[in-house]
Amino acid sequence: MHIPESNLPRVVIIGGGFGGLQLAKKLKNKPFQVVLIDRHNYHTFQPLLYQVATAGLEPDSIAYPIRKVFEGQQNFFFRMAEVEHIHTHLQSIETSQGDLNYDYLVIATGSKTNFFGNEEIASNGMGMKSVPEALDLRSLFLQNFEQALLASEVAERESLMNFVIVGGGPTGTELAGAMAELKNHILPNDYPDLDIRRMQIHLIEAAPRLLAAMSESSGKKAYDYLTGLGVHVWLDTLVQDYDGLTIKTSSGKELQSQFLIWAAGVQAAGIPGLPESSKGRGGRILVNEFNQVEGFTNVFAVGDVALMTTKDFPNGHPMVAQPSIQQGRLLAKNLNRMIKNQNLKPFKYSDKGSLATIGRNKAVADLPGVHLGGILAWMIWMFVHLMALVGFRNKAVTFINWSWAYVQYDKGARLIIRPFKRKQKAEEMV
């Protein structure tokens, strides 16, 4: 892979998510040559993927061209490629587009869906970790209604109108809420000749409560909001198998459904080449408090893919945006300190709180010292997410879409641009 020669040390960053992007931005005008590699040419704002899946936003609103972020940034190079192997003894990586040497390597590859080894669920259920996957979900969701209209058997029709979400974390909870809003406000108008009351939304969670990473009261509020919107919430229930038609649960109950979203777990999206001893729980890469991978001084991991265990976080930091952003930011500083032979600064996570939205005027927020619900939490959620989107254009377009949806009880993007074909997963199409 050709990158112009430079006498600056080369930092190669794998992954243009929250961590990688932040790191590369903070290395602006610093004495490094920065190479960012990603399989996509855009950054994905993952917290809003569920809105793409539920026709609330266009995919382009939550994706931002990586090259655009770094316009005018000297010594920065983006390459679209898939990284296939890391060769630490050669200080080089192997990609789909040739090899590349590094002085410093930063692994910021994030996480991917964890089906916990269940091949059946993996092949019949759907994950939601990328824009193509969210688009596939949107297509399948709408296709199921078009199919339901044409179904001659009642059982077939109901199975098409049964939507099952596994996992009561933020993703599952927000998805279930958005689907309930579609059911309550939009689908009856779109499908006057279907009995939309027959549509069912099931949210299945293995733990005894929703939003396990948030406060008890937020979990309880989310439960109340969802059941109030008509979602069937199953707690203490494990999904054990899914053949594309029937969902088997630990409670013995079976559900007939042609739509299962698996949001019950993530695992590190690692790259082959690091010693097995550097892997921890969920495949995350063990790093010290400077994000250095165990056994290396010039190989780092940040964000979801990294496992940094501290007294406060014995199982590592939560796999969400904030730790990634903060680690990326700190690593930029530490790389600068490193080349000046200064001591590195250890990472200390500053928890800014967590938010989850369930529907119009309904959200929960755990902020430092206070737990909020209702319309106030909802407004905070909207403000925070709007501001976090990269770029003015994305903010403006999202603002219009949200305002429109709020005033009109409408969602604009109910389009099946590319029909989803079963057994042809987004990942294969990428």
Next chain:
Amino acid sequence: MHIPESNLPRVVIIGGGFGGLQLAKKLKNKPFQVVLIDRHNYHTFQPLLYQVATAGLEPDSIAYPIRKVFEGQQNFFFRMAEVEHIHTHLQSIETSQGDLNYDYLVIATGSKTNFFGNEEIASNGMGMKSVPEALDLRSLFLQNFEQALLASEVAERESLMNFVIVGGGPTGTELAGAMAELKNHILPNDYPDLDIRRMQIHLIEAAPRLLAAMSESSGKKAYDYLTGLGVHVWLDTLVQDYDGLTIKTSSGKELQSQFLIWAAGVQAAGIPGLPESSKGRGGRILVNEFNQVEGFTNVFAVGDVALMTTKDFPNGHPMVAQPSIQQGRLLAKNLNRMIKNQNLKPFKYSDKGSLATIGRNKAVADLPGVHLGGILAWMIWMFVHLMALVGFRNKAVTFINWSWAYVQYDKGARLIIRPFKRKQKAEEMV
């Protein structure tokens, strides 16, 4: 295909383009049961497809959910299906989702790319008649630059940065202009380590002038604008073959390019089942001045797919939006007259003029009695297209995108959401 029973006569409309949509809308509250069938669940605003292909607009801005258009319209039914055959003797159509009887049938299937039988060009070149095709073009355009960065040979790099558009009608002209704007304002910032001056845009036209359907002066102005923006315009030149790498032209000159858009011709997108005698030039269906298909009183064709020859239009009406809209509108009236046993009204095309935009502040307009160019024509073009988009949300989002692009010399949607794989055409993926 199940449609609720009704004692109203059933009008089946095939195709949710300009003609079909207009007809169905105008049949609101009239004594018919209306069934609209389309393979997509959205209406495509084709005049702006080229902006999707050149990263100026999101696909969702120019597509509009058909169900949304007809919300609350009694006796209207939409079904997403592919129509496979027409059986006029049975008064029924055969679809991918079962058969359906009709009392009145309206064929409004529009047009598709015409490669004039050249299989090589059809399989290696790309058309631009649908949203998935426009997205494929956008992906391939951007992929070529990412590839060019990684190419080690100069010849390979230049072939990736050579963009060839065949056909100097409105589509080819507008595409060439939009690409030139990308070259002049955006790509140098996105690809600082590529010499974007080496990028070439070729527009090849078989006739001795551009925009043959518009006035001489508009064609001349478009030529001047394009060459001023750096586009290589080849007039009197036929493209004879393309193997995916080399373009052979009638002038003997060959071009090396890995990107060829074929906008040199369209043909009717017909459906099997009508007698051969009802087909005219370009496969269009011969209709009388009431849009009745030759030999039938209850089968109609409107828009691009219909060939109505009149004194003013001996070769049929232009295959653009306006005749389709006007024919759809008149047919609604005539169906009403028909069931009242009144005489039908003949179609008379009201030419509202033609517009084509080339770049910022640069457009041409042939309006009744006057030919305009420059910024005035450009403003008219923007206003007309903005107003023609279906729905307030699409208008607002498009307005933001255009304003942003104008002020910032930027286009937001430079995303390769689904990489285009050669030999895997949009049509196959749909």
